[in-house]
Amino acid sequence: MIEDDDRIRLSLTLALEDEGYTVHTAATAEEGLLRQQREPADTVLVDLMLPGIDGFQCIRELRRDDDVPIVVVSAREDTHDIVAALEAGADDYLVKPVAMKELSARLRALRRRARTGPAAPADQLRIGDLNVRAQAGEVLLRGQPLALTRTEFRLLCELAEHAGQVLSRQQLLERVWEYDFGDERLVDVHVGRLRQKIEDDPGTPARLVTVRGLGYKMPR
Amino acid sequence: MIEDDDRIRLSLTLALEDEGYTVHTAATAEEGLLRQQREPADTVLVDLMLPGIDGFQCIRELRRDDDVPIVVVSAREDTHDIVAALEAGADDYLVKPVAMKELSARLRALRRRARTGPAAPADQLRIGDLNVRAQAGEVLLRGQPLALTRTEFRLLCELAEHAGQVLSRQQLLERVWEYDFGDERLVDVHVGRLRQKIEDDPGTPARLVTVRGLGYKMPR
């Protein structure tokens, strides 16, 4: 979030964190741009009236080398500003004061749309009530952390990252184990062990399902 | 554009055509959904208050088997409605009366985002109310996933890919089974099994019909 007003920044941050987001903040465009280069967020919220580089320029800079979803949150409600911001590369535009519910819904809609795009290696994936934090190396099921082994974790990440599509045992072997040969049954065993931990009823898997003859997948 | 108010529909259509869009219109959700199935548009504008099926349901139906960008244009400005529409699957929400410039800019932004979207849109085929998703390894009938076996799946893919044209048993044997000899009756059996799953009345096939003496086909 790039926003110079301390009060707004704080209240939005708190509200977003309540929704489960991890928020990084910056008070100026310069700071925000640098930050985005160092440790990229998967979505950017930006104000238009900023000291120094203004919001429009900031959006163009962000857009220049990044496909990250950008949402403008501004007090200016002029059609002209809205059009200019969207033309600059923003994906959405909300007028302050924003209803938190609406912001949250618009973020979800945008992220849903952006996700279907080129595999963005986001460090936090949500599949249903499963929350995979790749960087933190932890997985939360309904908010409760799970004790996964390293292999289970990597397997889950791989499946979660491609939620909705089937991954063959061969693909999983290559990506999780970095084998390009070897017994495919190995995958079965680990899938079984993973299921013991992430499924409510491991006998009838719901989160990690097998597609007979093809492989495994996690439904969206 | 799905919009029941004639005046709004006309004025929006004219304005959009000025911007270079080709616009198809429908006055009801039913008509719009049918239209979208027949000759899909690449973006859908939808009103919320419609006679018959309402806007929310319409969005869900559209979204069920299509990734098309959806923009809501509604007179209702309640946060609750906005959130509900976005949750149902809409990508953006504008409150009437809309500034044409803003609508246009939002459409451009959305289309820009959507285009960078689906990694491989080619692997999703739609034949009537049947939706074949190759990469997810699943087939949806009216939005409901079907449990097909590997052979059934490949058979269906082959037929769907050439919807409208007759495939001989020989061709199917070659393409699905990779046989270049063998009993052609094998195809019959699997077609029968497939019909049990995809036909409403397997006795009188509608989606997968036989062309006596030639083979099978799926009508468009």
Place this chain on the structure above:
DNA sequence: GGCGATTTGTCACACAACTGTCACGGGTTC
């Protein structure tokens, strides 16, 4: 550096699902 605990990979068995063949019967064509 050693030791117990955990994790990992292999194997074998059991079971369920799928496949291909066949035979019968109804319908169609000539």
Place this chain on the structure above:
DNA sequence: GAACCCGTGACAGTTGTGTGACAAATCGCC
């Protein structure tokens, strides 16, 4: 009416998957 085409149920053989047991490897901890 005969020849042919097609749908379908039954069935046995095959394949794919889940799972428990076990030994080797690795890890964590003094």
